[in-house]
Amino acid sequence: MEVFNDFANEEHLNNTEDNKWKILVVDDNEAVHKATIFALKNFHYKNRGIELLRAFNNMGAKAHLESHPDIAVVLLDVVMDESGLKLIPVIKNNPETQNIQIILRTGEPEEAPEREVVEKYEINDYIAKSEATQNKLFTSITSSLRAFENLNIIEQQKNELKRVNSLLKEQNHDLSNTNKKQKAEIDEIKSKLLSKELEAKIGTNFIGVSKKITQVRDKAKNLARFDECVLVTGENGSGKEIIAHLIHYESNRKDEKFLAFNCTAIAESLIESVLFGYKKGAFTGAVKDHDGYFKSAENGTLFIDEIGEMDMNAQVKLLRAIEYSEIIPVGSNTAEKINVRIIAATNKDLLDQVKKGLFREDLYYRIATSVISIPPLRERTEDITPLVEHFANTFAEKYNILPPEVDEDAMNFLRRHPFPGNVRELKNMVYNAIMNSGGNSIGIDDFASATIHGDSIPNDNTMEAAIRQAKKSAILKAKSQSEKGKAEEICEILKISRANYYRYLKELDI
Incomplete structure (x- = not known):
């Protein structure tokens, strides 16, 4: 049915002109403005640089928000003549600016304790100026731009879904009576919306293709x-x-x-x-x-x-x-x-x-x-490939590098691994392997120094290495299952003697 042909897919929505991301810095300290300009002079996200707008109080910030509706991120100071916190509802309660991401920066954390602020206000990040580093600022702004971009995609897709529903009604198509193909297309649109919403809100989404x-x-x-x-x-x-x-x-x-x-x-x-x-x-x-x-x-x-x-x-x-x-x-x-x-x-x-x-x-x-x-990762190995691709792409986007390819030998190794730490462990392994690889591809050797619960991944296929890894995984799993982590509990789960248990701890460097 032709009403679906114009649905704006993610690739189309991500295409943007070669312009700069606009970031508004609101702070009453000129030195902070200069430091921010210096720190961000080489910042890029998705091959786009940034344009910094400056304001020294809330009034100046409001003027910029009115004249620059495409502002993506606001770096907001708390303690000024008028508290920066008062600017947050101004931004978030306006449909035109509600997608703007706010990074709160303060030199006086006692005036705006982090937990109280995070619970009360919708902000993307909280940075104490005493702990601010260039790397932390880069990471925070990258996360904020990703969220801003995803929220705009969600908004456009929601509008497109409304358009599709409206056209169906105009053509006397009750959604409850549409054919299976049309329902499947509508469900796919809704699924994409939820995936993007999760990614925008929490920085990730639920990845997996297995039946389980x-x-x-x-x-x-x-x-x-x-x-x-x-x-x-x-x-x-x-x-x-x-x-x-x-x-x-x-x-x-x-x-x-x-x-x-x-x-x-x-x-x-x-x-x-x-x-x-x-x-x-x-x-x-x-x-x-x-x-x-x-x-x-x-x-x-x-x-x-x-x-x-x-x-x-x-x-x-x-x-x-x-x-x-x-x-x-x-x-x-x-x-x-x-x-x-x-x-x-x-x-x-x-x-x-x-x-x-x-x-x-x-x-x-x-x-x-x-x-x-939720089944453990070792029981749904078909999910490992999409998870690895997702983590590799996320890491590459965060550090503005090309996503590396993972060769088949490395992927087969991951499919055989028991993953006592499940998806969290896989994520850490992928990140570590990318840093080890130093290139555009990841092989099994790149996982050799990636640690799993303190142990090195064996980079050979010997029976001895496999047995060593199996012993370690079993002990670590038993530790996590025990109520208090005491030796007698772990030995009871593993059905081994205390003497053997302590021998394994020393042998396996646990």
């Missing part, structure tokens, strides 16, 4: 329609948070916040105050009321990672928050209503944790309304 990973993706999209809790399970590095993002951006909450909380990143004694917030005077150092993750994620999605590590007291409060849609901040006796969708994730067998008395059974059945299990 396609089923995971389809289930995530289906569950996004419902506002119930979802439990995502899988080994470390398998992509649990990306699945959570996918659910969020496919749901009705996609225009609201997505916040991620990792239970292992916070001390047990602080989990309740960080999750549920606290009132002034609740404890020493609580000098003012503080919203926790639940309140900060209001109307959006809260992703709770490593939920199997949450202590029992916090589990009780979490269960109440889910059951009654309300929280009680630390130091308060008053319940506060919340509207948040919960997606939890774990690399543990929670039912086994329930049997051992380490996880509440009632909480398990509340968060596991639906369960998505």
Whole structure:
């Protein structure tokens, strides 16, 4: 059907004139302007240089925004006569400028603490001037330009999808009755939109062509329609948070916040105050009321990672928050209503944790309304090639180099590797191999010094090397499966003696 023939594909949308990216620097310090000009004089992204616009206050910045609608990035100072933070809603609430990416720079972090700013404002990056380096600035601007470009692509594709739907209706084609080919084309357009949206929002998307990973993706999209809790399970590095993002951006909450909380990143004694917030005077150092993750994620999605590590007291409060849609901040006796969708994730067998008395059974059945299990990479080797290509292209784009080719011997080696660290490990291996190669192609030798959990990848095909790698992978996997990483637990999983275990640690340099 001809209405689809003009659909603007990604290649067409990425074609741009040979003009420069416009970056607006807003800072009241002339020295900062000069340093920025010097640092960025040789910066290029996708063969395009940059044009720096300068403003010394919010008023000057607003004038530039009105006269230069094609500004892509704003480097924004916080402490000026009028706080730079006031400029953020001006940019983000205007449909004409909402795609502009904001990099916040401050010489006084105490005036705008990073976590508070990131939770409250839609910014692409936060840089303390004391820690600013040319490399950090290059990386931040590259990421921001990529996001800006992807958001513009999304906008154009959404408009194209509206045009297609409108034409179908004009021609008396009810979408529910269109033929299979037309539906497939519409689904492909929607899939491209979601992929670009994920890439724009979180810097990546969910890559995979295998039947197993396609089923995971389809289930995530289906569950996004419902506002119930979802439990995502899988080994470390398998992509649990990306699945959570996918659910969020496919749901009705996609225009609201997505916040991620990792239970292992916070001390047990602080989990309740960080999750549920606290009132002034609740404890020493609580000098003012503080919203926790639940309140900060209001109307959006809260992703709770490593939920199997949450202590029992916090589990009780979490269960109440889910059951009654309300929280009680630390130091308060008053319940506060919340509207948040919960997606939890774990690399543990929670039912086994329930049997051992380490996880509440009632909480398990509340968060596991639906369960998505991500298969490990070693069980879906057909996904390795597209993942390698994706990581190679991402690395090349970041550093403005040509994407290297990976030869077949190296690819076959990767397909045989057990990947105890899953997709995260593969990504690190690819990045390391590109840096080792120093050229436009990657061979198996380039992976020789890429480390996996501290061990070198064998660059030969001897049985001895294969056995050594298998032993190491088994021990590392057992360590990750153990509750506390103690030797007796690991030996029980591996069915080996303590003496052999310690001998292997020394032999394998673990």
